[in-house]
Amino acid sequence: MDKSEKLALTLSGMLLVIFFGAIMYASVAQNIEVPTCITDMEPFATDTLFQTGPDTYELQMVSRMWAFQPSTVRLPVGSTVDLYVTSQDIIHGFKIDRKNVNLMAIPGAINYMRVTFNEPGEYLYACHEFCGAAHHTMAGRFIIEEGIDEPEVEGDAL
């Protein structure tokens, strides 16, 4: 292999090592992670939202053809939510707009991510995995407002 080829190979390798270093920095120093195994959670079939601390909530979300339950979640600004997502039927996808939350909702498994809402506004979550004929209508919203005393959910299970 000639000199320039070797140089190109070395530089390419270094570039990838730098990229990988950035991932490790985000993971270790910034604590930005991807979903992992959840082993301490009982399977659930209905959705629930409850307060676990002054600004913290736990939301168990159920996705099914073709709705998220709940479909609207109203929370005060500054809320941190422990979000558990599963599916009751086929594979769905759950991504909160403008937030680093992106979860596959898969039957037979529970997915988890923590999210904090510091800015008021509406945050759309649209199903992003094909789930049948009305997939494109499956969506919901977090509504984050100042001065909400009681969190509210709509479109929850019967």
Add this chain to the structure above:
Amino acid sequence: MMENYSFRFSKSSKNLNSVLLIIPMVLLFIGVYGGFMQTLFRAGIIQSDPFVGGDYYKGLTFHGVLNAIVFTTFFAVALGNALIPYSLKKHLNSKIAWTSGILMLVGSVLAAIVILIGEATVLYTFYPPLKAHPLFYIGLTLLVVGSWVASYNWVPMYLEWRKENKGEKTPLAVVGMFTTFIIWFIASLAVAVEILFMLLPWSLGLVDEINVMLARTLFWFFGHPLVYFWLLPAYVMYYSFMPKIAGGKLYSDMAGRLVFMMFILFSIPVGTHHQYMDPAIGSQWKLLHGIFTFAVALPSLITAFTLAASLEHAGRKRGGKGLFGWMWKLPYFDKEKWFFPYLILGLIIFIFGGIGGIINASYQMNTVIHNTAWVPGHFHLTVAGPVLLAFLGGSLYLIGQFMNKGIKFKGWAMISPYVYTIGLFIMSYGLKIGGLKGMPRRTNTGASYANPDSILYQPDWIFYIDLSVIGGSIMFVGIIMYLVSFFGTVFAKSESSEEGALVTFPISEPLHDEPSTWLRNFKPFIIIAIILIVLSYAPVIYDVIQNTYGGSLPYSPNSPVPLR
């Protein structure tokens, strides 16, 4: 290597290879039509398919299956059936070759029919518990098995050649084709297990329930190496043909061999990077697959250097001066070298496709783009970019050779990839930026998010959806121009009346030709690859089995009630 050496194929191989090119081209056209309709659906311009009938998701299924799985598999087999006998100077066993071809044709046509009658609207990933008609799974199985049979046919030819040519280096094109099919074989074992032991018995009703996460994990064991199965035949043509067509030499023979062996090592233990957002898999194993994904980016970076250096060599030989002067001396618009644009444009597109791929593989960064429109934006810059263009150019070249016909409408053939590339950049830009703004993939936005009357209306996305309509239309025109040349050639008068086909390929000579003895044997690389696969997949499969509960009944895409 001899200049312009030709090899005579028997009449039977000639006919087989022509069939393996022409029928998939018809299927490709159906798929391309489906792709164009996708953009119209997404913008809300149409609500049902005007010709084929059915909704967006049926169209998306045949677009994906026919273009990404059927067309690509046929071309890879046809290229191997052409390059391996040519390079080794040995004849194909035509009985085995025809068996393989017939299995693939029957399988593809079966799968296409059940999709088109609306019995398999499961997209090309066919994730359970959405259930397709059993013939869909059987059709895909026959296609894959047919491709195995084709590569099985090449093994004795290679072993015989090795015996007769002790101490000689295997021709690089042969190394590339075997690499392609070694990866394909190992990867497709997982999807064979998924289909034969899980999906098929479950869709026939022999078993009630299926483990969705396990099926999905097996699919992605196959699904990522699948992209190298698409990419590597294009690499074979880049390394073997392009330098010669450009008027130069391959900069380094050893780089080519190193690249192929690295693909064998790192193509497969990477699939979980498609499942970063999945439950039931430990994040440490996802990170491990991420590391290997970075490793498999390395051979593509080496390729970028080697091919650019080869083109610089060609450009300088053609009189290019200065640091960048050589770039303007390449045959971009030479009708007689119509093949060149298919290769060079693919490489330019792949700069963006490759960057996108590294972004997708970057663990946490995947959170931003996973399952958004960014993803199809990305893979249209890979499989519908360098892969498609190289395969179209290759198909036209091969059909001309095997049917003894001069290429017709050469001007159209030469311009078509430029038109297509312009459209592709516009469409992919729309999809990628739309995706960053949160637009989901695989979603009929026209019926909700892009409809001003819907409560889900997202005005921010409209501009990007419209860009994909404009880009998609231009791509469609580019493909039509290509098909005029392809079928013009197929139906033209043959230039000779001889029985077989005298075939010539533009095989490049190396500029630097090192002995590279440690890269001459596949075996050690296959063994290390298997070790890496076991190390990376054992914990993933263990996690999936440990952390899932219950099983899933089959569902139709049309009802929220299970089918049994």
